[in-house]
Amino acid sequence: MCTEVPTPAIEPVVVVSNERVAEGVSRIVLDAPRTAGAVEPGQFVHLRISRHADFILRRPFSVHRARDGRIEILYQVVGLGTRALEDAVRDDVMDVIGPLGHGWRVPDGTKRALVVAGGLGAAPMGMLVERLAERGIEVTLAQGAPSAGRLLARELFDNLCSRAIVATDDGSAGLCGFVTVLSAEQLGRDRPDVVYVCGPEPMQRIVADQCAGAGVPCQVSLERLMGCGIGACLSCVVTTRNGLKRACVDGPVFDAADVVWDADGGQEGGR
Amino acid sequence: MCTEVPTPAIEPVVVVSNERVAEGVSRIVLDAPRTAGAVEPGQFVHLRISRHADFILRRPFSVHRARDGRIEILYQVVGLGTRALEDAVRDDVMDVIGPLGHGWRVPDGTKRALVVAGGLGAAPMGMLVERLAERGIEVTLAQGAPSAGRLLARELFDNLCSRAIVATDDGSAGLCGFVTVLSAEQLGRDRPDVVYVCGPEPMQRIVADQCAGAGVPCQVSLERLMGCGIGACLSCVVTTRNGLKRACVDGPVFDAADVVWDADGGQEGGR
Amino acid sequence: MSTVDMRVRVGALELRNPVMTASGTFGSGREYADFVDLSRLGAVVTKGVSFEPWAGNPSPRIVETPSGMLNSIGLQNPGVEAFCAGDLPWLAQRDVPVIVNVVGHRADEYAAVAERLDSEQAVHALEVNISCPNVDAGGMAFGTTCPAAADVVRSVRAVTSKTLIVKLSPNVTDVTEIARAVEAEGADAVSLINTLLGMVIDTRTFKPVLPRGVGGLSGPAVRPVAVRMVWQVAQAVSIPVIGMGGITCANDAAEFMLAGASAVAVGTANFIDPTTTVGVAEGLERFCAARGIGRVTDLVGAAWKKQ
Amino acid sequence: MSTVDMRVRVGALELRNPVMTASGTFGSGREYADFVDLSRLGAVVTKGVSFEPWAGNPSPRIVETPSGMLNSIGLQNPGVEAFCAGDLPWLAQRDVPVIVNVVGHRADEYAAVAERLDSEQAVHALEVNISCPNVDAGGMAFGTTCPAAADVVRSVRAVTSKTLIVKLSPNVTDVTEIARAVEAEGADAVSLINTLLGMVIDTRTFKPVLPRGVGGLSGPAVRPVAVRMVWQVAQAVSIPVIGMGGITCANDAAEFMLAGASAVAVGTANFIDPTTTVGVAEGLERFCAARGIGRVTDLVGAAWKKQ
Numbered sequence A, B: 001m002c003t004e005v006p007t008p009a010i011e012p013v014v015v016v017s018n019e020r021v022a023e024g025v026s027r028i029v030l031d032a033p034r035t036a037g038a039v040e041p042g043q044f045v046h047l048r049i050s051r052h053a054d055f056i057l058r059r060p061f062s063v064h065r066a067r068d069g070r071i072e073i074l075y076q077v078v079g080l081g082t083r084a085l086e087d088a089v090r091d092d093v094m095d096v097i098g099p100l101g102h103g104w105r106v107p108d109g110t111k112r113a114l115v116v117a118g119g120l121g122a123a124p125m126g127m128l129v130e131r132l133a134e135r136g137i138e139v140t141l142a143q144g145a146p147s148a149g150r151l152l153a154r155e156l157f158d159n160l161c162s163r164a165i166v167a168t169d170d171g172s173a174g175l176c177g178f179v180t181v182l183s184a185e186q187l188g189r190d191r192p193d194v195v196y197v198c199g200p201e202p203m204q205r206i207v208a209d210q211c212a213g214a215g216v217p218c219q220v221s222l223e224r225l226m227g228c229g230i231g232a233c234l235s236c237v238v239t240t241r242n243g244l245k246r247a248c249v250d251g252p253v254f255d256a257a258d259v260v261w262d263a264d265g266g267q268e269g270g271r
Numbered sequence C, D: 001m002s003t004v005d006m007r008v009r010v011g012a013l014e015l016r017n018p019v020m021t022a023s024g025t026f027g028s029g030r031e032y033a034d035f036v037d038l039s040r041l042g043a044v045v046t047k048g049v050s051f052e053p054w055a056g057n058p059s060p061r062i063v064e065t066p067s068g069m070l071n072s073i074g075l076q077n078p079g080v081e082a083f084c085a086g087d088l089p090w091l092a093q094r095d096v097p098v099i100v101n102v103v104g105h106r107a108d109e110y111a112a113v114a115e116r117l118d119s120e121q122a123v124h125a126l127e128v129n130i131s132c133p134n135v136d137a138g139g140m141a142f143g144t145t146c147p148a149a150a151d152v153v154r155s156v157r158a159v160t161s162k163t164l165i166v167k168l169s170p171n172v173t174d175v176t177e178i179a180r181a182v183e184a185e186g187a188d189a190v191s192l193i194n195t196l197l198g199m200v201i202d203t204r205t206f207k208p209v210l211p212r213g214v215g216g217l218s219g220p221a222v223r224p225v226a227v228r229m230v231w232q233v234a235q236a237v238s239i240p241v242i243g244m245g246g247i248t249c250a251n252d253a254a255e256f257m258l259a260g261a262s263a264v265a266v267g268t269a270n271f272i273d274p275t276t277t278v279g280v281a282e283g284l285e286r287f288c289a290a291r292g293i294g295r296v297t298d299l300v301g302a303a304w305k306k307q
C-alpha cells in the first residue's frame, strides 16, 4: 500500500463525537469525507484545533480508522493542543491537512504479520489491522499499556487479529511487564513475515533490534515535533542510513533497518 | 449615588443568554450575583472572554441593567474581543472584575434630568434611568442612532422616562439629524437640573458645551482603552482641570466642566 | 505548612519569596490591595519615579498585540516628593519590602531621586530604570550603550547605600556587555527585561496607533526573548538577576529561575488576573514541593549549572 | 478583473505582486505546490543554501511559544550543487521569480555560493542571510556588527550582478546602522526581520527544549518588533525594504507596507495555513481596491511619508 501517495489537501472537518475511551485517552470522530476516502493505514492528518487560538501550530495525529466519510483519532492529553482538543464538542469546526506521510507497507507475499503496539502506539494500528485482515493475512497483536484501563481498541483488535496478547506494567491485564517480552516470544515462536511497531521510541528500538536479530523485516512509526507537516520546514528529521529524512513526508513509517537511533539532526553547531 | 464605592472583586460569571437586539448590537446576560448586587449606575465591569485566548487583555463594558443576580451588557462588535464575545453561548464561563469606576451622580434636590444617549451611549443609561425613576425624578431622554434599527433599549426608556425623543441620521425614526439638535432644544425649553451624556466623544463635547452655555451641570461618561481597569497602569487617562485622571477609577463619569477635551495624556516625549 | 524554603536574597535584601511586581504594572501596590495580600509577595516594585512630576505621553497609550501589548505610558508620575508624601507612607504600613523604580532624563536627575529616597527608611531598594523605551530623553538611551549605562549607575551609586538594582533593556545586540558594565559600577543586582521596542500601525488610519509611533512590547509574546537574556546574563555576572517578561504562572516563573534568575517579577499578567503574583508565589512553592526541592534557590540556574 | 496595479520593484526585479515566501518556511516551493499556484506569488525565496552540504541541528528543532515558535533548524541543506541539480530546475519551470537565500560560515563561503548561482539563469536574485541565529559560525554573527556585515556583502557583490538582497537580524541595538552599512556596499534591497533569539526551558527536565539552547522566534508574537524595524530602516536607507515577521493576513501585510516595506514575506503562517501567501496577495489587492488605491506602491511608507 502507499506506493501512490494521495495528494494532501486542506479539508474543513466537523466534530461528530469526542469522548473518553480509556484512562487519559479520548477518541474524536471527525466528518472528513475527502480525507477518509483517501487515507492509507499509517498516514496522519495535521489538525488545526481552531477555536482555541493561543497556540498557533497544527498538531499531527494518526488516523486510527476511516469509514463512512469519517476519520477517528485516538489521542492522549499531554499539553495545550490536546487539552483544547478535549474541549471540542459535536458540530465544532476544525480543519485538517491530509492525508499525509508514508504509511505501513505490506511486502509482497506476506502471510503472517506481527503488530506490536505500546500505549498510544495502538492509534496508527487500527486501519493497518483492518487492511491486513481484508487481505487474509494472519495477524498477531502484541499490545502493551501501563494498566488494563489503558489498553486501546481492544474490540477492534480482538475481532480482527488471529491472536491478541497483552502486557501491562502493573499486571492488571495479561503479562505483568513490557510488551517487548511478548514481541520477543512471538518472534521466536511463530516467525512472522513482517513486524509493525508503534509506541514509545525506546520500545520501538528494542523491537527493531529483536527483529534484526531474528532477520525479520520491521517497520516503525516515528513521532517528531512537526511544523509544516508537508516537508518544507525540516523540523521533523529522522536520521537514517540514507541521510536525514523528514518524518512527515518520508515517514512517519520507516524501515527499522534504515533508522539510526538516537542520532537525529545534524551535529551541534550546524556544521 | 456612588459616594461609597463598593469594593471590586473578581467574579466568575456564567452566560445566561447572548443575542442580537439591534443592528450590529447584542445583549449578553451574565449570572453574576456579587457584581449585580453591588453595581451602581454608570459603573462597568472588566470582562475576560476566556474561551478565546489569542488576545489577552480584558475588555471594559458598562453594566446596562442589573437584577436577579444577573447583569446585562449591550455591546457592539468592533474587533477581536467583541467578535469572540458574540460567539459565547449559554453556560460558557467567563469572569469579570467589578463593579468598577465612579458612576453617575445625582445632585441633591434634582427634580428633572435630561439623559442624552448617542448609539452605544445608551448602554450605561439603563440603570441610571431606572434609578432616577425610582427616586421620582422626571427624566427626559434624547436618543440618537444612525437608523431606527439601531436605537437601543427603547422599551425600557419608553416605560421609565416622562418623555423620550429620538433622532436618526437617516430619518428612519424621529428627527432626521443629530441627537445634539434635540439636546439643544430640550435645554432651551425645559431647563433640567442635571444632564447625563454618553456617546461618541465629539457628541459628548457638543452637549457639554450646550450645558455650559445654559449653565446646567453636565456629566459625561468617557471611554478609554484600558489595561488594568483598577487604576494601576495609567493607560486610560483623561485630562481634567485638576490634572490627569484615570477613567477607570476616577471616571468613567466625569463632570463635563472638569474635562479638558482633546488633550489627553502628557506632552510628546514624556517630559 | 510547607517545608520549602522560599527565601531569596537580592543584595542586602532578603525576600520571603522570589515573586515581585514589575514596575509600572502594579501602581504603587495600593491599587491591588483589594485583590492581593501584599505581605505574601517578595517585594513590591513601584512605577517609575522622577525628580519633577512627569505628564507621560498622549493617548491612546496601549494597544494589544498577539499574546502581548504595547504601552506608551511615558512614565507619568507625580515626582519623588509627591511619592514620598503619598504612596510611600501607605506602603510603609504593609509588611512587604518596597523597591522604587527610578527614572530621569539625565544622570544627575536619577541621582537626585536616589538621593532623596536614600533617607526614606520605607524604601528597601532602588531599581534604576535605564530601559524605558517610551521617553525621548533618558530612559532606554541610557540602557543601550555601556558608557551611558555606567554613567547613570555611577551617579546613583555615589548617593545611595541602598540595594541598587539596574533594569536592563532588551533592545541591544549584547545584553551581557551592559550587565557587566553596571556590575562593574557597583550594581547589586540586575533586572530584565524591560519592554521590546515595537509598533502597531492602524490599517484604517494608516498611522501608528500610538501617538509616539513606538511603544514597549510586553506579555507572553516576549517570554522566550526574556528567558534567553536571563540565561545569558546570569552566566555573565555574579550579582543576582531578577527575571521578567511574560510571566503568567508558576511554571513560567520556574523557567526564569532555571535560566538563572534569583527572583522574578510579574507585569502584564496582573492586568488579566490581578491575583497573578500570589498565584505564582504559591505555585512556585508547590512546584518545588512536588519535586522534593527544599530551597527555591536550588532552581536558580539549574538549566546550566553543573551538578 | 481588478484595476489595482500590484507590481512592485526590488532592485532589477519586477514582481507581479509584493508577496513573497520567507526563507526556510516554504521549502523550495515544491512542497507547497499542492496548495499554492506559485505563479500567483511575487517571488519564491528558497531555504538557505550553503556551499557544502550542512546537516543542521539535533532534534527537537522547534518548540511552540505564545503566538509564535522557536526554530533551530540550523540551515540543513544539500549544498549549492545539489540545489542547482535538484530544486532549481523544478523551480525554473514555474512562472515565478526565484530568490535564493545564501548562507556561509565565512565571507568567502557566501561568495562561493553567490558565484556558483550567478551563472544560473533561473535564479533571479540572492538573499544573503547574515542573520540566522541557529549556527555557531557565520549566520547572525555577521549581521550584528557593521564591519562584518559589510565584509560579507562586499564579497558577494564582487561576484554577482544579480539583484542582491541582504537579510538583517533584529538582534541588534540599531538596525538602521547595519542597513546603511550594507546599502553602502551595494546591496539592492534589505529584508527584515530574521528571527529574534529566544529560549524555552522545559520545567520537567530543567533543560532548554532545544539542544542548542537558543532558537529563533518567529510568528505573530514578533510582528510589532518587525513593523517597528521596517519603519526605522525604510526611513534610513533609499533601497527597497522587504518586510516580514508574523504576517498572517492581508491586513498584517498592509501594516508592513505602510511602515515602508516595498514587498513582504510570509513565514511561520504557512505552517498553519499553507495557502496563506496567495490569500495575502489577493487580500492586499482587495485592501487597495476597497480604498480606491490604484497602485499597491502607494501604500509604501504611507504611515510616515508627507502627503
Ligand SMILES: Cc1cc2nc3c(=O)[nH]c(=O)nc-3n(C[C@H](O)[C@H](O)[C@H](O)COP(=O)(O)OP(=O)(O)OC[C@H]3O[C@@H](n4cnc5c(N)ncnc54)[C@H](O)[C@@H]3O)c2cc1C
Pocket: A044, A059, A060, A061, A062, A063, A073, A074, A075, A076, A077, A078, A079, A080, A081, A082, A083, A120, A123, A124, A222, A223, A224, A225, A226, A252, D064
Ligand atoms: C505522525 C504523528 C502521529 C501522531 N499520532 C498521534 C495519535 O494518534 N494520538 C496521539 O495522542 N498523539 C499522536 N501524536 C503525538 C501528538 O502529535 C502530540 O501528542 C501532540 O502534538 C501534542 O500536542 P499538545 O499541544 O497537547 O502538546 P504540547 O503542549 O505541544 O507538548 C506537550 C509535551 O509533549 C511533547 N510532544 C508534543 N508532540 C510530540 C511529538 N510529536 N513527539 C514527541 N513529543 C511530543 C512536547 O515536547 C511537550 O513536552 C502523533 C505525532 C506524530 C508526529
Ligand SMILES: Cc1cc2nc3c(=O)[nH]c(=O)nc-3n(C[C@H](O)[C@H](O)[C@H](O)COP(=O)(O)OP(=O)(O)OC[C@H]3O[C@@H](n4cnc5c(N)ncnc54)[C@H](O)[C@@H]3O)c2cc1C
Pocket: B044, B059, B060, B061, B062, B063, B073, B074, B075, B076, B077, B078, B079, B080, B081, B082, B083, B120, B123, B124, B222, B223, B224, B225, B226, B252, C064
Ligand atoms: C468604561 C467603558 C465602558 C464601555 N462600555 C461599553 C458598552 O457598554 N458596550 C460596548 O459595546 N462597548 C463599551 N465600551 C467599549 C468596549 O470596551 C470596546 O468596544 C471593546 O473593548 C472593544 O474590544 P474589541 O476587542 O472588540 O476591539 P479591539 O480589537 O480591541 O479594537 C477595535 C477598535 O476599537 C477601538 N477601541 C477599542 N476599545 C475602545 C475604547 N474603549 N474606546 C475607544 N475605542 C476603542 C480600537 O482602538 C480599535 O480601533 C466601553 C469602554 C469603556 C472604557
Ligand SMILES: Cc1cc2nc3c(=O)[nH]c(=O)nc-3n(C[C@H](O)[C@H](O)[C@H](O)COP(=O)(O)O)c2cc1C
Pocket: B227, B233, C022, C023, C024, C025, C047, C048, C071, C073, C075, C101, C129, C132, C167, C193, C194, C195, C217, C218, C219, C220, C222, C244, C245, C246, C247, C265, C266, C267, C268, C269
Ligand atoms: C503599562 C506598563 C508600564 C510600565 N512601566 C514601567 C516603569 O515605569 N518602569 C519600568 O522599569 N518598567 C516599566 N514597565 C516594564 C515592566 O516592568 C516589565 O519590565 C515588562 O512589562 C516585561 O514584563 P511583563 O511581560 O511581565 O509585563 C511597564 C510595563 C507596562 C506593560
Ligand SMILES: Cc1cc2nc3c(=O)[nH]c(=O)nc-3n(C[C@H](O)[C@H](O)[C@H](O)COP(=O)(O)O)c2cc1C
Pocket: A227, A233, D022, D023, D024, D025, D047, D048, D071, D073, D075, D101, D129, D132, D167, D193, D194, D195, D217, D218, D219, D220, D222, D244, D245, D246, D247, D265, D266, D267, D268, D269
Ligand atoms: C522553520 C524556519 C526556518 C527558517 N529558515 C531560514 C533560512 O534558512 N534562511 C533565512 O534567512 N531565514 C530563515 N527563517 C526566518 C524566516 O525566513 C523569517 O525571517 C522569520 O521566520 C520571520 O517571519 P515569520 O514570523 O513570518 O515566520 C526561518 C524561519 C523558520 C520559522
Ligand code: FES
Pocket: A225, A226, A227, A228, A229, A230, A231, A232, A233, A234, A235, A236, A237, A246, A247, A248, A249
Ligand atoms: S514537519 Fe515540516 S518538514 Fe516535516
Ligand code: FES
Pocket: B225, B226, B227, B228, B229, B230, B231, B232, B233, B234, B235, B236, B237, B246, B247, B248, B249
Ligand atoms: S486602565 Fe489601568 S489605570 Fe485605568
